[in-house]
Amino acid sequence: xxNSVTYTSTNGIATITMDDGKVNALSNDxxxxxxxxxxxxxxxxxxxxxxxxxxxxxxxxDLSIMMQGQEKVLALLAKGGAFSRRILTFPTPVICAVSxxxxxxxxxxxxxxxxxxxxxxxxxxxxxxVAIGMTMPQxxxxxxxxxxxxxxxxxxxxxxxxxxxxxxLAAGFLxxxxxxxx
Amino acid sequence: MTVAQNKAEQMRKLDxxxxxxxxxxxxxxxxxxxxxxxxxxxxxxxxxxx
Numbered sequence: 147x148x149n150s151v152t153y154t155s156t157n158g159i160a161t162i163t164m165d166d167g168k169v170n171a172l173s174n175d176x177x178x179x180x181x182x183x184x185x186x187x188x189x190x191x192x193x194x195x196x197x198x199x200x201x202x203x204x205x206x207x208d209l210s211i212m213m214q215g216q217e218k219v220l221a222l223l224a225k226g227g228a229f230s231r232r233i234l235t236f237p238t239p240v241i242c243a244v245s246x247x248x249x250x251x252x253x254x255x256x257x258x259x260x261x262x263x264x265x266x267x268x269x270x271x272x273x274x275x276v277a278i279g280m281t282m283p284q285x286x287x288x289x290x291x292x293x294x295x296x297x298x299x300x301x302x303x304x305x306x307x308x309x310x311x312x313x314x315l316a317a318g319f320l321x322x323x324x325x326x327x328x
Numbered sequence: 329m330t331v332a333q334n335k336a337e338q339m340r341k342l343d344x345x346x347x348x349x350x351x352x353x354x355x356x357x358x359x360x361x362x363x364x365x366x367x368x369x370x371x372x373x374x375x376x377x378x
Binding site: 158159191193194195197216220223224227231234235236237238239241243260261263281283284285287288289292322324 | 330331332333335336337339340342344347348351352355358359361362364365366368369370372373
């Protein structure tokens with residue numbers, strides 16, 4: 147465990163924050179910590195605010211693990227996919243306070259959540275898998291197809307377009323955009 | 329109070345039993361597709377174009 151996730155609770159609202167001091171990469175440890183924090187919120191029946199560090203929500207999977215061979219890649223993809231499904235089926239609302247960039251797997255987390263609040267500014271959202279030489283997993287394609295608006299599906303998945311906050315709103319990643327303090 | 333907290337307060341007032349049941353119904357078709365997708369992904373190599 148790396149202690150990159152904090153959980154706080156006030157009046158039935160849990161705030162789960164990722165902050166690894168860098169790009170909040172989703173490693174096995176980070177996903178374990180997130181699941182432990184979501185366990186607490188689920189057991190308490192709390193609405194969840196899920197957020198990241200200033201200017202960086204999450205950069206997606208930990209690429210150092212993604213370069214360690216098929217077995218470790220598949221294990222991390224499976225764990226990430228299970229986390230997406232957990233949010234999709236979480237019994238209380240999960241609100242993403244998207245504090246900064248949200249790329250790749252992080253963008254799928256947004257699409258799995260109940261409401262996403264982005265911030266104005268030079269913030270990037272997208273699925274850049276194809277741009278970095280990865281074929282998009284089928285599970286990610288299904289989640290994107292279910293939640294992205296039709297005109298953006300191919301642009302985001304096949305063309306790996308990285309979107310501004312305004313465009314991410316039109317695409318369906320975000321549901322509102324506010325000034326940076328969210 | 330931040331915008332996210334305001335939204336959380338608003339959503340906390342929902343009936344959570346009804347919310348959970350409706351959410352499960354709304355994602356059921358996607359979950360069925362994901363079950364098949366997960367099996368397909370186990371057999372794929374995302375770095376070799378499959």
